[in-house]
Amino acid sequence: MSKQEILDNLRDAIITQNINGTVEATKAALAAGISAVEAIDGGLAMGMKIVGDKFEAAEIYLPQIMMSAKAMNAAMEILTPELAKEKVGEGVGMAITYVQEGDIHDIGHRLVSTMLGANGFKILDLGVDVPNETLVEEIKKNKGGKVLLVGSALMTTSMLGQKDTVEILKEEGLRDSVKIMFGGAPVSQKWIAEIGADATAENAADAARVALGLMK
Amino acid sequence: MTTEHMLRMGDGKRVYLTKEQILTDLRDGMADAVDLGDIPELSGDELDKLMDIITMPSRMVGVEAGMEVPVTHDIGTIRLDGDQGNSGVGIPSSRLVGCMVHERAFGADTMELGHIDYSYKPVKPVIAQEMQTMEVCQQNMVIPLLYGAMPNMGLYYTPDGPFENPGDLMKAFKIQEAQESMEHAAKHLTRDIVWIMQRMMASGADGVNFDTIGAAGDGDMYASLHAIEALRKQYPDMYIEAGMAGELMLGLHGEMAYDGTVLAGLWPHQQAPLVAKAGANIFGPVVNTNTSKSFAWNLGRAVTFIKAAVKASSIPCHVNMGMGVGGIPMLETPTIDAVSRASKAMVELAGVDGI
Numbered sequence: 008m009s010k011q012e013i014l015d016n017l018r019d020a021i022i023t024q025n026i027n028g029t030v031e032a033t034k035a036a037l038a039a040g041i042s043a044v045e046a047i048d049g050g051l052a053m054g055m056k057i058v059g060d061k062f063e064a065a066e067i068y069l070p071q072i073m074m075s076a077k078a079m080n081a082a083m084e085i086l087t088p089e090l091a092k093e094k095v096g097e098g099v100g101m102a103i104t105y106v107q108e109g110d111i112h113d114i115g116h117r118l119v120s121t122m123l124g125a126n127g128f129k130i131l132d133l134g135v136d137v138p139n140e141t142l143v144e145e146i147k148k149n150k151g152g153k154v155l156l157v158g159s160a161l162m163t164t165s166m167l168g169q170k171d172t173v174e175i176l177k178e179e180g181l182r183d184s185v186k187i188m189f190g191g192a193p194v195s196q197k198w199i200a201e202i203g204a205d206a207t208a209e210n211a212a213d214a215a216r217v218a219l220g221l222m223k
Numbered sequence: 224m225t226t227e228h229m230l231r232m233g234d235g236k237r238v239y240l241t242k243e244q245i246l247t248d249l250r251d252g253m254a255d256a257v258d259l260g261d262i263p264e265l266s267g268d269e270l271d272k273l274m275d276i277i278t279m280p281s282r283m284v285g286v287e288a289g290m291e292v293p294v295t296h297d298i299g300t301i302r303l304d305g306d307q308g309n310s311g312v313g314i315p316s317s318r319l320v321g322c323m324v325h326e327r328a329f330g331a332d333t334m335e336l337g338h339i340d341y342s343y344k345p346v347k348p349v350i351a352q353e354m355q356t357m358e359v360c361q362q363n364m365v366i367p368l369l370y371g372a373m374p375n376m377g378l379y380y381t382p383d384g385p386f387e388n389p390g391d392l393m394k395a396f397k398i399q400e401a402q403e404s405m406e407h408a409a410k411h412l413t414r415d416i417v418w419i420m421q422r423m424m425a426s427g428a429d430g431v432n433f434d435t436i437g438a439a440g441d442g443d444m445y446a447s448l449h450a451i452e453a454l455r456k457q458y459p460d461m462y463i464e465a466g467m468a469g470e471l472m473l474g475l476h477g478e479m480a481y482d483g484t485v486l487a488g489l490w491p492h493q494q495a496p497l498v499a500k501a502g503a504n505i506f507g508p509v510v511n512t513n514t515s516k517s518f519a520w521n522l523g524r525a526v527t528f529i530k531a532a533v534k535a536s537s538i539p540c541h542v543n544m545g546m547g548v549g550g551i552p553m554l555e556t557p558t559i560d561a562v563s564r565a566s567k568a569m570v571e572l573a574g575v576d577g578i
Contacts (some may be wrong), residue, residue: 065488068441068474070398077396117394163234163514163553195515 013039014050017082021054024074026081033082043089051082052126052215059122059212072118072211079125090127099126100153100222103145105133107158107172107191110165115191118211119157126215128155139168139175146176150184155218160191169194170202177203186221190214228278231561233514233521235552242278245519249273252516252523259471260490262531265523269572273526276564276571277519283563286570293577295505295541296325297371297434297466299337307555310546322360322368332577333462335371335432336360342375343416344384350419354426361427367462370423371432374416374447376439379408386411389475405442405476412446417453430462430504438468440475441486444494448481448501455502465498466507466543467491470528491528495536505577508532509543514553518561522550522568529573539576542569 008016013036020029029051036046058075061067104120106113113135124130131149133141146154160166169189176182187204199207206221208214227239240248249270257264265273276284286292296302298310300321305311316324318336325331336357338346346353353370360368380388386408389401420431431454437444451463472494474487482500489497491508498506510525529549533540547553550565569575 065471065474068477068487070393070402070474070477073393073396074398077398080396114390117390121394193514197515 008035008039010039010041013041014046014053017046017050018054018057021051021075021078021082022057024071024078026074026078029078029082030085033085037085037089043086046082046086047127051079055079055122055125055212055215059210059215062212063210069114069118073121076118076121076125080121083125083127087127099128099219100155101131101149102128102155102157102218103131103133103142103149103185104157105137105142105159106135107160107165107168108136108138109168110160110162111135112161112191113159115161115211116159119159119190119214122211122215123155123157123218126219128218139172142172143175143179143181146181146185147179150181153222154185155222156185156187157214157218158187158189160189160194162191163193166191166193166198169198169204173202173204188214188218188221229560230277230518231552231558232518233512233516233547233552235554235558235561238517240517240519242274245277245517246270246274248517248519249277249523252520252525253527255520256510256524256527256531260492260528260531262490262492262527265527265530265572269526270523272572273519273522273568276568277522279564283559284567285563286567290570292570292575293332293541294330295333295335295432295464295577296329296331297335297337297432298341299335299371300325301337301339301341305339310555312556318356319360319363323363326364326366331366333367333369333429334364335369335434336428337371337434340372341434342373342378343412343419344375344378346372346419347415350422353419354422357423357426357428361429367429369430369432369462369464370420370428371434371464372419373435373438374412374433374443374450375435376405376408376412376443376446379411380404384408402476402478405440405479409442409446409449409479412443413449413453416447416450417457420450420454421457424458424461430464432464432466433503434466435468436465437472437486440473441479442476443468444472444486445476445479445481448497451498451501451503462505463503464505464507464541465501465503466541467494467509470508470510491532492535495532495538495540499536499538504538506532506536506538506540507543508536508540509548510550512547512549512551512553514547518550518552518564521552522565525550525565526568526573529569529575533574533576541577542573542575544569544578
């Protein structure tokens with residue numbers, strides 16, 4: 008089997024939500040001498056992108072994207088020790104994910120956490136209705152590392168809190184210690200620019216792509 | 224200097240745009256609907272007409288004479304005695320007074336009696352009170368009075384109900400269990416709606432309003448369609464209004480089907496035939512407002528979607544017009560300039576049968 012065929016198998020196992028198949032294809036890729044990074048970039052991540060596009064086009068739905076994420080997680084369990092051996096520094100980084108204070112809508116937040124985890128981030132999930140003080144505390148603890156703050160807000164009212172988050176991080180001298188991504192229904196690129204955050208994304212799959220780009 | 228016209232953003236903020244900017248937004252909104260729903264574009268004449276409606280200098284506008292349509296009122300009397308937290312204006316009044324004010328002062332063509340909790344499940348323990356209120360209202364009113372509430376299948380999951388929360392199950396990757404939980408909840412929701420409406424019909428109700436079908440995803444729609452079907456069988460002459468929660472049926476289950484059609488991912492023009500097939504008299508299509516876009520963008524998009532739904536529907540369409548739907552900005556008390564313009568556009572361009 009050629010290298011491309013092996014990578015295609017990885018990609019297709021993700022697209023078809025084949026968890027056991029993903030595990031087998033991952034082991035086969037490593038056995039064939041394909042590096043963990045290549046397996047992710049050339050196979051698994053491509054599968055997740057296709058899944059994300061299908062989700063966006065309403066061709067597949069929440070349960071299917073979750074199953075693909077589960078398949079991705081299964082592959083990452085095998086690849087994570089290999090990534091460490093391949094010396095990619097401290098890995099992709101840590102993602103602190105949360106839902107803004109005053110908001111308990113967490114479907115998007117959960118999906119994004121899953122997708123980021125599946126794409127190699129170490130996830131610190133703070134849950135819903137998270138006050139800014141908690142965020143400051145966690146960022147202080149992890150200062151000096153590669154940290155991505157990923158906040159979600161479904162409502163316009165809670166979205167306004169994202170501005171306060173950026174402000175408080177500036178006041179605490181922590182703004183340069185983290186990359187900041189915000190998402191949720193009312194969040195737009197214009198809003199991100201206005202409050203001085205780094206990025207937003209259209210959906211969970213896109214969030215993983217944007218996050219990886221931010222951490223490069 | 225170029226003339227600028229006052230209109231709103233989707234969050235209600237005033238903006239001033241030139242005709243060129245308005246036309247660009249109208250086209251972009253329309254294109255978004257065409258792309259998502261795979262439906263026809265509006266014609267050049269229709270876009271011109273939308274432009275005319277948006278740029279009319281009056282504070283509010285109305286439909287042309289002879290194009291008047293019935294207006295139906297959901298949320299019951301909560302609009303009066305509720306507070307700003309639930310779309311009311313805080314006038315202390317009984318539900319009887321509220322219904323009669325809607326009939327005799329507001330010009331409502333049909334009216335809905337609803338409970339303060341406004342979901343079917345919480346009505347069960349207070350069914351006797353609801354029956355009594357319905358009877359007294361019917362004795363004092365002429366216009367059709369429906370009983371209405373939200374199917375709101377979310378109330379059947381933990382911590383509010385007996386079934387495990389699919390959100391928690393999915394997070395643990397227990398996808399099959401999540402789907403089974405939705406299926407169980409849907410059965411109970413159907414049963415509860417039918418049980419409640421049997422009692423309300425015995426108290427003189429003229430029919431039922433399903434308000435925000437699909438708010439909890441495709442299982443919510445599945446349960447509602449089956450409830451409509453059961454009620455139609457039992458009450459052939461009953462008036463059944465089926466209003467949707469959103470433009471796209473969210474696929475939280477992803478595989479639930481009605482009459483061979485998978486519910487997840489359906490747009491208004493695809494929802495309409497299923498609602499008719501189940502036995503509803505009226506379909507209430509919804510298009511959601513994007514708060515980051517202008518009124519022109521939202522209206523172009525909403526009219527394109529609703530026009531396609533009206534065309535596809537074999538039963539009358541009463542479009543949902545209110546805060547955050549039908550092109551109207553997302554405000555508790557939506558501005559009359561936007562409400563009246565969006566309503567006029569829906570009647571004269573999308574061809575809706577009522578609002």
